[in-house]
Amino acid sequence: MEPGERESAAGASVPLARLRALVASLREAVSNRFLSLRAKVVSLLTLIGAVLVALAGIYTIYDFRTSLDLQAWSRAAGVGDAIIYAARNAETLTDLEPVIDAVAGAPGLKGAAVTGPDGLVAISSLPSWKGKPLSIDVPLKKNEPVAIAQQKRLGGYGRYPGDYAFAIDFPRMGERATVLVRVDVDQLASLNIADAWNLMMWLVITAILAILSISLLLHRIVVAPIEALRHFAESGGKGKAEAAGPDDEIGAVARVLSASFRARSEGEAQLITLAATDGLTGLGNRSHFKSRLMQDIAACEREEGRSVGVMILNLDNFKDVNDTLGHDAGDRLLQRTAEILRGCARDGDTVARIGGDEFGVIMPDIKNADDALQLASRLVRAVGTPFRLGAQELQQAACVGLTLYPQDGRDADVLIKNADLALSRAKQEGAGACVLYRHELHLRAIERNTIERDLRTALARNQLMLFYQPKVDIATGRVVGAEALIRWRHEERGFVPPSLFIPVAERSGLVVPLTKWVLDEACRQNREWQDQGLPKIGVAVNVSAIDLRRTDLTDTIANTLIRHGLSPKFLELEVTESMVMQDVDVVIGTLRRLRSLGIGIGIDDFGTGYSSLAYLKRFPVKRLKIDRSFVHDVADRRDGDVIPKVIIDLAHALGVKVVAEGVETADQYERLQALGCDEVQGYFAGRPMPAAEFEVFLRNSPAGGLRRAERPAAAGGSAA
Numbered sequence: 001m002e003p004g005e006r007e008s009a010a011g012a013s014v015p016l017a018r019l020r021a022l023v024a025s026l027r028e029a030v031s032n033r034f035l036s037l038r039a040k041v042v043s044l045l046t047l048i049g050a051v052l053v054a055l056a057g058i059y060t061i062y063d064f065r066t067s068l069d070l071q072a073w074s075r076a077a078g079v080g081d082a083i084i085y086a087a088r089n090a091e092t093l094t095d096l097e098p099v100i101d102a103v104a105g106a107p108g109l110k111g112a113a114v115t116g117p118d119g120l121v122a123i124s125s126l127p128s129w130k131g132k133p134l135s136i137d138v139p140l141k142k143n144e145p146v147a148i149a150q151q152k153r154l155g156g157y158g159r160y161p162g163d164y165a166f167a168i169d170f171p172r173m174g175e176r177a178t179v180l181v182r183v184d185v186d187q188l189a190s191l192n193i194a195d196a197w198n199l200m201m202w203l204v205i206t207a208i209l210a211i212l213s214i215s216l217l218l219h220r221i222v223v224a225p226i227e228a229l230r231h232f233a234e235s236g237g238k239g240k241a242e243a244a245g246p247d248d249e250i251g252a253v254a255r256v257l258s259a260s261f262r263a264r265s266e267g268e269a270q271l272i273t274l275a276a277t278d279g280l281t282g283l284g285n286r287s288h289f290k291s292r293l294m295q296d297i298a299a300c301e302r303e304e305g306r307s308v309g310v311m312i313l314n315l316d317n318f319k320d321v322n323d324t325l326g327h328d329a330g331d332r333l334l335q336r337t338a339e340i341l342r343g344c345a346r347d348g349d350t351v352a353r354i355g356g357d358e359f360g361v362i363m364p365d366i367k368n369a370d371d372a373l374q375l376a377s378r379l380v381r382a383v384g385t386p387f388r389l390g391a392q393e394l395q396q397a398a399c400v401g402l403t404l405y406p407q408d409g410r411d412a413d414v415l416i417k418n419a420d421l422a423l424s425r426a427k428q429e430g431a432g433a434c435v436l437y438r439h440e441l442h443l444r445a446i447e448r449n450t451i452e453r454d455l456r457t458a459l460a461r462n463q464l465m466l467f468y469q470p471k472v473d474i475a476t477g478r479v480v481g482a483e484a485l486i487r488w489r490h491e492e493r494g495f496v497p498p499s500l501f502i503p504v505a506e507r508s509g510l511v512v513p514l515t516k517w518v519l520d521e522a523c524r525q526n527r528e529w530q531d532q533g534l535p536k537i538g539v540a541v542n543v544s545a546i547d548l549r550r551t552d553l554t555d556t557i558a559n560t561l562i563r564h565g566l567s568p569k570f571l572e573l574e575v576t577e578s579m580v581m582q583d584v585d586v587v588i589g590t591l592r593r594l595r596s597l598g599i600g601i602g603i604d605d606f607g608t609g610y611s612s613l614a615y616l617k618r619f620p621v622k623r624l625k626i627d628r629s630f631v632h633d634v635a636d637r638r639d640g641d642v643i644p645k646v647i648i649d650l651a652h653a654l655g656v657k658v659v660a661e662g663v664e665t666a667d668q669y670e671r672l673q674a675l676g677c678d679e680v681q682g683y684f685a686g687r688p689m690p691a692a693e694f695e696v697f698l699r700n701s702p703a704g705g706l707r708r709a710e711r712p713a714a715a716g717g718s719a720a
């Protein structure tokens with residue numbers, strides 16, 4: 001290839017390469033970006049439409065040109081016929097002149113000429129043509145016009161059509177000549193152009209109509225079904241699968257999808273039902289109960305004046321049935337209870353098993369508390385009818401706690417919690433009791449008031465007493481201290497546990513004189529034992545959060561010690577973790593003052609609160625008491641000793657002694673000893689006992705190490 005050719009080839013390949021790049025980038029854009037099927041179809045049809053319109057244009061131009069050529073030729077041929085006829089009879093060339101003049105005046109004709117024997121124009125309708133030669137590049141035919149290039153010398157444009165030539169004979173002269181006819185193509189074109197536009201318009205309209213029909217058809221049979229299928233798939237099978245398409249491939253895909261959606265939703269529904277059902281009784285479970293209660297509350301909120309009743313029924317001593325008759329019998333009993341509750345429930349009520357032996361009933365349209373109580377006692381009576389379980393004749397008692405929306409709580413959790421509280425009260429009242437929450441509240445208030453009143457009297461009349469529980473050194477087995485625990489023997493109620501009256505005392509402020517009394521009594525007693533020559537031990541007194549926040553606590557304690565002549569090293573105060581974590585700075589100040597007096601501080605129930613280790617370092621603490629709940633599992637083979645070990649190591653790292661409270665067995669004792677615990681307190685070493693009994697216990701306390709065989713015996717003492 002020559003350099004010139006190569007350049008032109010290279011020049012041609014540049015636009016081609018650009019075109020290719022454009023197509024490639026278009027293809028990438030289409031494939032990479034999401035274009036809806038509808039957009040794709042519309043673009044494709046638009047492209048086809050544009051091509052059709054272009055083809056219509058090309059065809060119109062082609063048709064315009066061919067019909068123009070045909071008309072021009074037939075004009076030339078018409079003129080030619082007249083000239084040929086005249087030539088047949090002409091004697092001389094000039095005989096043709098009138099004919100040429102005549103035909104030249106015909107419409108659509110610009111001129112006509114005949115050449116002489118010398119090949120120059122001899123006769124012409126236009127004087128300017130005369131004497132000029134013709135240059136004809138195509139072979140001429142006789143008597144039939146042929147299109148030739150326009151004769152430039154005769155004022156033509158070269159390639160522009162319109163000039164026709166043919167050969168003629170002059171039989172009389174025995175000569176030949178060439179005839180030139182120039183048709184007025186411009187005039188013909190202007191006559192034809194309207195037809196061409198008409199044709200073009202019809203073709204374009206036809207193309208547009210065709211495209212529209214195709215697009216409608218495509219929309220109906222492809223786009224719309226695929227869009228419906230997409231909607232069907234995206235909505236997870238909502239609507240009818242048939243909507244996605246007729247009985248073709250799209251329809252088949254829709255049906256397969258629909259089947260899989262159906263299978264999935266059936267599976268989910270089954271799971272939801274299973275998750276909300278109690279397997280044993282077939283009733284709803286606790287979560288079902290709660291969600292139904294929420295629905296019923298929501299429905300009730302919309303209607304003014306309606307109430308929802310919530311009932312929790314608990315079987316009395318169900319554990320005994322399991323333990324004595326076996327778990328199968330227990331299961332049968334639960335199933336029977338479920339059947340009875342289901343049978344007694346009214347339309348719209350929900351019955352569920354919400355715990356091991358606990359059932360819940362929701363009464364969504366209860367009129368008043370009396371109605372709820374009536375239904376509850378009907379259920380309790382029905383459950384209580386005697387029945388046979390295998391060979392046994394049984395009678396099962398039950399209790400019910402009741403709450404009413406909206407009076408007893410405005411949300412499901414509160415209503416269930418309050419029904420539980422009412423149930424606890426019902427259990428206290430005994431078999432078959434049904435208690436309304438608001439009665440329980442009332443009772444509790446009365447009880448609190450009674451306790452407060454009686455406690456005040458007990459304090460004034462000196463009806464309280466202290467029990468002492470020994471703390472034993474784990475290495476030597478010797479009693480090294482005692483915890484003073486308050487006891488109240490009520491004239492009518494009998495023994496009232498501190499867990500019941502201490503909170504009442506704290507709330508009413510009675511705890512301040514109470515602590516004063518305990519401190520006084522414990523110090524007095526300790527001094528008395530020392531005076532009797534018993535081993536000198538420290539006595540621990542529990543103080544409450546309220547005591548700890550009183551500014552006169554240090555003075556009170558100092559005065560008490562002085563009054564009884566007891567050295568501060570024989571007194572220890574027990575504070576709980578949660579107490580010291582509130583108002584930390586105030587508490588630390590108080591504890592430091594006490595510590596500076598020489599009084600020991602012990603942190604009680606350690607591990608149950610949330611003490612920050614950073615604070616622990618700042619507390620002037622002498623002892624940590626590992627809470628009973630951790631000691632309980634310490635001998636457990638698995639990982640029961642993890643927490644006690646961490647507490648012991650932590651305490652030793654801080655230089656603090658560790659006491660384990662609630663030690664009940666030899667295994668626990670030995671495990672704690674192995675873990676490096678310093679002291680133990682609990683029923684194993686000795687129960688809390690009255691002062692006189694403790695005195696004997698202390699007197700008999702071994703001077704040396706506690707031998708293994710002696711330990712259980714040493715663990716005697718009164719039950720408290």
Ligand code: C2E
Pocket residue numbers: 469484485486497498499502515518542543544574604605628661662663664681682683684688720
């Ligand atoms: P605490 O200070 O943690 O006392 C230990 C509790 O555990 C005592 O219960 C004791 O009888 C019990 N206990 C001891 N060893 C064992 C054992 O081996 N097994 C089991 N299961 N229990 C054991 P108590 O006497 O009923 O006292 C309960 C709580 O009442 C005390 O817990 C203390 O917080 C408070 N308390 C007792 N007396 C007073 C007091 O004089 N003033 C104040 N503010 N609170 C007191």
Ligand code: MG
Pocket residue numbers: 483542574604
């Ligand atoms: Mg204590």
Ligand code: MG
Pocket residue numbers: 604605625627628661
């Ligand atoms: Mg404790």
